[in-house]
Amino acid sequence: MPATQSKRRTYYDELMERGYSRRDFMKFCATMAAYMGLEASGAAQISEALMTHSRVPVIWLHFQECTCCSESFIRSSHPIVADVILDKVSLDYTETLMAASGHAAEAAMHKTMEEHYGEYILCVEGSVSTFGGGEYCCIGGRSSEQILQETAEGAKAILAWGSCACNGCIQAAKPNPTRATPIHKLVKGKPVIKVPGCPPIGEVMAGTLLHIITFGTLPELDRVGRPKAFYSKRVHDSCYRRPYYDAGLFAETFDDENAKKGYCLYKVGCKGPMTYNACGIMRWNNGVSYPIQSGHGCFGCSEENFWDNGPIYRQMASFPGFGIEANADKIGIAAAAATGAGIAAHAIATNIRKRGILSSLQEEGKDAEEKLDNPLT
């Protein structure tokens, strides 16, 4: 099919061709509108956009990552999500799912980059290695950084999928041997939308992409660059165990009575109160569950540097330079004890070294006391 012709074809056309009914299509639009938090008219806006807009080409790059973002995406609750973006409808290049390989694949990517210069959306999964010549992550003989810079140049917008692309994730954890670098630190002058998580929720990824397709604009972002629709609340704010938190009822260990009763997992290290994500609302695997519902605390996978930020099963980070077991409280208590000892020593030394002045004060006081006691002597 010539490119000029495919450009005019809409998402709707493609989907009908693939055997979806209009009913399926409308259900998809309604589902996505709900996920994106749009008002009631949102479903109509989405359906209209998908019926009138020609497909937006997508290049999906994989760098230093585990492909869990792709896995999450293709498992999002509505099959059309995967079909719209991943299943050849829009996707012009992705190492994991495309049929082409080798030079043919590279050629396909370059064709998209040229024909749709300034139009395509660049999705990046994974971090970029900047150590040495970038030889720790090469595709087709070029480093991930080179590929990123080339593809970013003609991109309309860049979607940083997952924590790897947003903040480096586990590759960037200490000591970060490949100097894994997130996308926003390498790309200048292009909007980078961060969709963090390890992986991000499939519906969040789809919703972000769909927003760009539907409205032709970038979704509203927070200060860090994440779509506000999905990352403005903490996991804690929508947690169904929140009443136990407020009541002060906590599981002390994973197998105690309180854990069985479904109490809050705060004391076994849940990072929900510090993690901005939509897990509590959207949940995972078609809304079946999410970590807290499965009895394990949130470990903050969508937060920056979560691997280095401290123990998963405790609230308090270990204090830098004092070993793994030393948190701020233990050091604080030790410092308070040392201060107490110092004070005791100081008090004793004061009584010895300042005995002159102390005795004169005491003499004066006692003298007055005696005089008042026995005014006649």
Place this chain on the structure above:
Amino acid sequence: MNQTRPKYTNKTYPVMLGRKLRRVYVWELPVRVFHWLNALAIVVLCVTGYLIGNPPAIMSGNEASEQYIFGTIRFIHFAAAYVFFFNFLFRIYWGFVGNKYARWRNFIPTTRRYWKEMWEVMKVDIFLERCREHVSVGHNAMAGFIYFIFFLMSGIMVITGFGLYASMSTWWFPKLFAWVPGLFGGDFVLRNWHHALMWFFILFTIVHVYLVMYHDYVEGRGEISSMGGGWKFIEEAQFQEDLRDTEEQEQKKKKEAAHH
């Protein structure tokens, strides 16, 4: 002149005996109110803050809907934080309009004299040397400087605290601090900083209370009660010397002003 006002030297402390004490109004009422509100807020903030970081294991037959213990602890923390913050702001204001002993110059070393006095205090109060007894009427230079650090720490606590609070607040004011988590690399890191810095206030309080007792014990000038009535008591000779000092400084200032 000098003959009628004998110099107060390190040899003179026995002379204190029987000397008349002068009452000096040092801490004005707003300063005293600030001090005690601040003390109360810090105690409440430390206790509730510690509990928020390390909640007690409550065993309860109640349903979650029937109790709100942790929520209450957090509420008290936030309420005390507002008291702490506005009280702190007030004290900064008072540092510009209050009396000599409340002025900002007591806290920020701007003169050589300030550094010299700090060294003096080190010698007398820390190394317990037997030199000229230290006799600042208000804050001594060392204390003032420590309070300056204390104020900086208070500022950091306010910023980190409101930074954490921003996302759960509906009021515009805490939302002004929404940029803070990004600066620290997320709520988790911010929270740990906020928690660790609590220990500064605990250690400060321990040392502060001890030193107040120490000064009261060694100097006998009513150090502890000064935060109640606002008065300290200094020897007449000391009063005269301070008076002469102030006069000299005034004259110096006048001369300099005339020079310009």
